[in-house]
Amino acid sequence: HRSQVNLDQKISVTEDGVKKSFGFAKHLHDSLPNATFVGFTGTPIDATMDVFGEIIDAYTMTESVKDNITVRIVYEGRAAKVLLDNQKLQEIEDYYANVVEEGANEYQVEESKRQMTQMSTILGDPDRIKAVADDFVTHYESRIAEGSTVKGKALFVCSSRDIAFRLHQEIIELRPEWAEIKTHEEGVELTEREQREIKPIERVKMIMTRNKDDEKEMYDALATKEERKELDRQFKNEKSNFKIAIVVDMWLTGFDVPFLDTMYIDKPLQKHSLIQTISRVNRKYEHKNKGLVVDYFGIKRQMNLALSQYSNIDGQNVEEIQQSVVVVKDHLDLLRAIFHKFDDALYFKGSPVEQLNTLNKAAEYVQVTQELEKRFMHLVKSLKAAYDICVGSDQITREEKDRIHFYLAVRSIVFKLTKGEAPDTAQMNERVREMIKEAIESEGVEEIFKLGDDEQNEVDIFDEDYLAKIDKIKLPNTKIKLLQKLLSKAIDDFKQVNKIKGIDFSNKMQKLVTKYNERKESDVLRSEVLEDFTDEIIELYHELRKERESFQEMGIDFEEKAFYDILKALAHKYDFEYPEDKLIHLAQKVKDVVDDKAKYTDWSKRSDIKAELKVDLIILLAENDYPPVDRDEVYKEIFEQAENFKKGR
Template sequence: MPKFTEAQLEEAIIELFQEQGYDYINGDKLHRKYDEILLEEDMREFLSQCYSNLTATELEKVINKIKYVPNTPLYMGNREAFYLVNEGFNLVRDDSALAPIHIEYIDFENPENNIFKVVNQYTVQDVRERRPDLILFINGIPVAIFEFKTAIQETTTVYDAWKQITIRYNRDIPSLMKYAFLSVISDGANTKLGSIFTPYEYYYSWNKANDDEKVSNGISALLTMIHGAFAKDRVVAILRDFIYYPDSDKKDTAIVTRYPQFFAAKKMLENIKLHLKPYGDGKGGTYFGATGSGKTNTMLFLSRLLATHDRETFKSPTVIILVDREDLSDQTSKLFEGSKRYLKTEKVKTIGSRAELKQELSINESGGVYITTIQKFEEATGLLSERTNIICISDEAHRTQTNVGSKLKYTEAGVETSYGFAKYLRDSFPNATYAGFTGTPIDETIHVFGEVVESYTMKESTDDGITVRISYEPRLARVITNEEQVAEIDNYYKEVEEQGANIEQIEASKRTMSKVTQILNHPDRIRKVADDIVEHYEKVVSEKPEIVQKAMVVCSNREHAFNVYQAIKSVRPEWFIAKKTEREDLSPQELEKLESLPKVNIVATRSQDDVKEMYDLLGDAKHRKMLDAQFKNNDSNFQIVIVVDMWITGFDVPSLAVMYIDKPLQKHTLIQTISRVNRVFEGKDHGLVVDYIGIKRAMLEAIKTYGGEQESPIDELEITLKIFRNQLSLIDELLVNFDASDFYHGTPAERLLCLNRGAEYVQRLHDMEVRFMYLSRRMKSAYEIVFPSGELTDEETEKAQFYMAIRSIIYKQTKGNAPDAEMMNKHVQQMIENAIASTGVEDIVNNDKQELFDESFLDELDALEMPITKFNALLRLLKRAIDQYGGTNQVKAIEFSERLDRVVEAYNNRDSQIFISEVTADFINSLSDEIMKILKDLQIDMDSFKDLGISYEEKAFYDILIKVRDEHEFEYADEKCIDLAKAIKELVDDKAQYADWSSREDIKSQLNMDLTILLYENGYPPQWNDEVFEQVLGQAENFKKSTN
């Protein structure tokens, strides 16, 4: 894969924009002051073309309207600017006889009428001076910001680009950021899109240029981002309909569509249009989207499109969102009711009864968005409306929403024919058009809603990082040892697969299920399950104590759930002490949001026949709603939930990491249930499904049906275990000659020394270091999945911990930070910290600049015993010091960099030497000595401006004059160079008042002329004028960059 420097990446992206028809200009060539944000000439040109009858005064009013949107608070300003661009405004004319005119800052209907421009190196002066890498302007408005990081340096990533935008730019240049509605971060290999308020884990690649193209990954994601999201018509469409700000400003939320949502909403709109009644069949189509991939937001985007597009066809439709459970209704209602401005209607309402829905539809002949449950529709509902402009969108369109046919029901009176809710829904709205959204489509879904219009599979979702992979761990054998009982459960699954519609088959299934329930509820088995859950969960949490990892236990019925609850309580009674949180660092405001709760709770409905303890424990609907909010709060003490049917579908808790399944599940319900753990959460690499009942075969069948025609998105323990052991054996072979016995059997001090010796050994040869880091990374990924299972031997665990510890030490020594979410237990983590601390490296490399060069500090450096450790510490320090110096003195920084490069080249060629360890140490120490010398020389040079009586900026020009003098061997006194350097600094400051000074030939020519006169007046030999000018100009531009 090719790797880019930041400059090359920037250049490549600019070329891609030019291919899309964008104009390009370097920011330094724009004649503007740094605090002028809008490209007002572009805006005037656009407005004059669209509104030619505006007076000059009115034109200024329109520009000032957007120009003076408040910068702070940034979120409020950004949202206000977005609505102004998205909706336009009515301008009251200067001539009161003229009617107000609606002004649009972007022509959404005709994208080609807009002025598209990309600008790089666009300096902005606000709280501080900053220079974003690339800005996309439409009609003079900077609607998108791009930040690049090089893919060459492993220590800089797209995460650094995200921090640059969302922290530094948001803080320092709000005057620009209030217009930045789109934000792109890239290192060439990874290119991601979000808003300037989007958390890093929710930035995503745009992996399709068009909806019929295959997904692109890696370097090609850069191409699809530009071609897919920023083609002129596409970016205008996104700005118009696919950026969402909620009505409330309690949180800084701005959601940018993901590519599967964009294509799904657009294609569903077109398909609904084709099948719209009365001319169509009313089957608007099915969207098959992986569970967890954001279908609810896709429905929101679609509802917006229905309300705002093709009004002649849709005739201001009424949209009815149908869900099949109250908890889903709450979730959907919260989103839609908080989106009235986005949906362009105040008529957004959750319907509580059939009568209420009937009244709403009788009052309103068009428009509106209503959320209700399918259960509201039964035989007594009757006809509600014959309008053709009603669009019903069904969420989870695979359960109660497809039962339009009849079935027989045995009652005491005999056999009766009954119908499902979906049939009565269609009786209520005979001329409506129906669209279905589901993560698990079944044949009935397609029969009722029409063909699948667009799909987004589980595999695509995990590949794109929209969901995490699910790991599967079977533990049936730990809780059921009786083979007959295992056979009973297996027989249940076989019967379910063969189950038909006749009553005998259904009754047979019930009898089998009754036997299975008895097995699951046996006291001995319940105790084993509880013991295993406690042991397993504690192991999971101990491996990543810094990450919130909530768990869900899925039981077969309420009695089973209560028994598991009681058994866990007997194993860990301390978990059942009610408290708000285990954290001690929460503010009073954060604590106020928390309720005192045990760590473990049950969520299920209660019955009048429940024993008192169970009845009180389960509580009412209000209690369940409180538990819902607390489980979603990552600070809450509530960490483990036991459920039966509630919360296993349509319930989103990103921090839910582990699911313990002790309930027979199959088909779409199984996929929906295990998908609860696939949500993205910071530090979460995968979701874990622990199986106590033997769901593997049913799970693989369900994945084959609903996962798409691709490889399984589930990581099976058996396969991952083989990968782990294979990587472990390869590392064993690589380090076969290293004696690690002190780590396994030595004293604490000997173990620490062994870790450091191991890191030194791995780094002796460059090829060995590269191979070790590669193998240990793969081993670590597999270890994270297999460790909690208990399948690893003690020897395997110890070896893995040892190798990961060495990996972490090398990372810290060479790159400054250990790998993300390193999977090591607390004891080994502490050993790594102690091992690194014992070398003194961390104190040294984290020392602040003021102490970098004093004698005690240099003595501390010299005292480091391990040669490679010492070399890496010195190398990092010297690079940092040269980088800092390069911001103010380019000439000297280049000189010191060249000296450093020669040392690094010698180190990287160490493989060509044949070393014994003593010779290796001598060689590395000689390189460290050379770095020490460079460090000392650098410090002397950095401080020399004080002795000269000039500023550090003047010293940079002084060094230019000295360098030219010495290279060409002419006489010119040092004292005269000092005076001349001061005069040059004044001259440059005078010319650098405007943003475009360095790209304006007239200003540079004037600088050249003034400098020539200055050199002549001070007796500096004229034959070197051009050389001095080029270096002075270069240093002046370097000042400009370093300031940013």
């Protein structure tokens, strides 16, 4: 702790004379002369090791990434893009070199007026600030457009308050709409609680203290201490319109926003301050693969030095953006090899309808075998992760970006067909989304994108017209996947009503899918094999439909039918006969017993009610001469069915 590094005597000269004093550390050490002092710190400074000695054990950033606690940091250098005079790069290097030669620490650097004045002249050059603002807006918007940032949050670190203010002005001049006060972006839905918590705010804000000497425009643009607390809360809300924070010293340490994945640095930083700053983007969050540090100043060498100070391994922990560029290009080559027999020309040159049909055919192409589909999906997933990092790089050409969008769109279609829960265009580029939207509005487009959206359209998947639409799809593998998805959903829904029969249909479905996936290589492209499999799925589809309505013929309701199936399955399992009419009557009685206990909202969690239910079921089974099979098993099946049904209501 820093309170332990002030061992030296301090001398202060006042009108009253010379005053000598020691810090707390000196008194503590004198009081405990035989004590062993052990220091625990996240980022030790030189003085820490002077007091406590060499590092005994370190938990490195590399280990943290391996333990899945943090994500890797990727470095992207863009200083050369905003320094209009290349000689300025050398001046920055000289600045850092002087700091090292003089043995200065971070605090002395900030006190050095001569050096900082020199840096402020370089960093505060009006043309340079314009260039930084322009490059930042382009880079940030590219990441947003490509879906490369999880929530669109970014931190921009400036070297001074004045430069931060001027940068803010330049950004707003480029994007006036970012100064508009909104609660959230268009298309974002808020819960009632979020509507109360999220305040109207601009997209980009400065997080700095106010000074009474600030010019009026700057003073008015800054927040009070209480207002900054609210800004803190808003930035930490993923749905808030507040996306970009421009800072100087605030929010660089102890400020955790897990979904913050992009930091822009235009400030001389070194040692532990640099480590603490870049660590703002390495927090773990869903769908966040890496954190990106964009450097406008030239901190790369200092970053490597700072990391290696704590661990030789960590010196290599920050990944260069070039590595992501290489991954993207390598994966594009691998994907081109997969599609070398596929004609994708109409996607790049055709009308929206032709483009969409090409995407559908491409999705069909990669679904020919399960092995090919898995390989394609894995390659595109890895491609997207790397592209999210290097999307702003000039090394990725326009042609390569278009091809990336093509593969991502194909993956999204296949993902929809196989997983079902993802929005159709969630992973697609904005331009591709518009193309698909336009194509879907046209007539004559195969309805792959429209089918399966039950929640929005409330479509009855057992409706004959609905099946007829699916039957019109001319792509056999796509049709099979869509039927498979719809049937799987129907079975899952049926499990909510009748667990035991639902499981039975799941097993039948799995056998069909396994048979399809393990078909002989010679049968992969045979149309009659694909047609047979399609017919088998539709047959199982109709069988499920018939089962769903079977309770009506028996004169009982669907929940009573579920208990009937449990009792019948157990009779079959233990090989005993039980009259059909008595079985129906017993199922109705079981439902009465369950309903009596389930009238309490917390019935499934209360042990007393569950015990009563078990006793009542045992008595009921005995009274109706149901053979003495394992009563615990009967109770377990009936309880799970009842709980499942009530939960699904």
